[in-house]
Amino acid sequence: MFVCRGFCIAPALLKGEPIPMSIAELPVDKTDELKIVKDATCTFCGCVCDDMELTVEGNKITKAKNACVLGKSWFFNHHIEDSPEATIAGQPVPFEEAVEKAADILLAATYPITYGLSDTTSEAQRVAIAITDWIGGTIDTTTSVCHGPSGMAFQGVGEVTCSLGEIKNRADFVLFWGCNPAEGHPRHFTRYSLMPKGQFLPNGRKDRTAVLIDVRKTKTARAMDYYLQLKPRSDFELAWALRGIAAGVEVDPDIEQITGIPLDMLEDLVSKMKEAKFGVIMFGMGLTMTRGKHINTEAVLALARDMNKYTRFAAKPLRGHGNVTGADNIVAWSTGYPFGVNLNRGYPRFNPGEFTTSDTLARGEADAALIIASDPMSNFSNPAREHLSKIPTVVLDPKLSETAKIATVAFTSATYGINTPGTVYRMDDVPIPLRPAFESPYRSDQTILTAIETRIREKQLAAL
Known part of the structure; x- marks a missing residue:
């Protein structure tokens, strides 16, 4: 199997169709009206239980029927961050300016890496792979440090x-x-x-x-x-x-x-x-x-x-993160390999230890990073974290993680499953739809990544 520079990954972009908007971009419901969300999906762990019954009051989940102790913690502790939508070097900027800067960073890199993906939707994962393909980078998931x-x-x-x-x-x-x-x-x-x-x-x-x-x-x-x-x-x-x-x-x-x-x-x-x-x-x-x-x-x-x-x-x-199985599946059917895939030569190469993120960072090889829904600054080795802090990074995260704190460009995103719809894969490779509980003022990972991909393609085509 080979990758065709995003042709199969981003057909809407190449056809010139409108980019789908995220539910996160709709106005946030600030009323205290009681709402019951049936058959909601918990994305805390790989079980991806899809029989939740959530009671939502305004922008807070107050009851989570059928949820386990971890699921209740996931739902009850969720709140909308009071953070800027986008920052450059820690300073708030308009979304479009942040997208422009992110595209410039990724296009200027010789050895860009994309990492994370286990706590976002499969739709967002597809776009992340497309971006990595367009820029000739290396795509890796959190699987490389667990399963x-x-x-x-x-x-x-x-x-x-x-x-x-x-x-x-x-x-x-x-x-x-x-x-x-x-x-x-x-x-x-x-x-x-x-x-x-x-x-x-x-x-x-x-x-x-x-x-x-x-x-x-x-x-x-x-x-x-x-x-x-x-x-x-x-x-x-x-x-x-x-x-x-x-x-x-x-x-x-x-x-x-x-x-x-x-x-x-x-x-x-x-x-x-x-x-x-x-x-x-x-x-x-x-x-x-x-x-x-x-x-x-x-x-x-x-x-x-x-x-x-x-x-x-x-x-x-037994898989851990809510959509780590989805990350493996999406990367695998896009490239033929589940994680640690290098696309620099126009076709995928798989070699754990050479193309996995913790190793490329520890050896000081990567010169730019796109980090999605993960926090390597909290759990990678000291050499890997030191190098990550020295290179330009683009980070998407609902929270101000340790990685987001050192990001060159940081986007605050909506939380998948709670605020945004989409698809995730259960640990047994069965895809499960998400039914969000309430909306977020922030954009979804898919929307942010699609905007970055669009700007990258515009710049690449303009350079031809």
């Missing part, structure tokens, strides 16, 4: 996959590996994986066997039937031991010294996996952010694949 190894593993061994709906209705064996959904995804148990009654699981939790493999006993362990405490940095060895047992290979009893789990427990686990009618492995960053990284994930994906010789088995990552 990036999983993306590499998918390309290496493939993925036996399923939807969360299939897990709810069919999975009678659920194995959680290196994750803690009880705290990170509170409704995962009750809505998808453990508690709900399904079409083929009429008794809900009683029809399921649940297992946790992790290096420490988290709150998730309390909800499990079996907990296997793994020695740190031995995920790869454990996965291959399970594959060997499943295949009938004699495994050395010394595996207990390596993994901390006795061989007879591993044999019992494989036996239960084979007896399942439909099994699933849900894995988290405990697998991807330890020794082995992508080969850990490859081993677990291969284990799920192997189990299909005996029964139906799938493997899915």
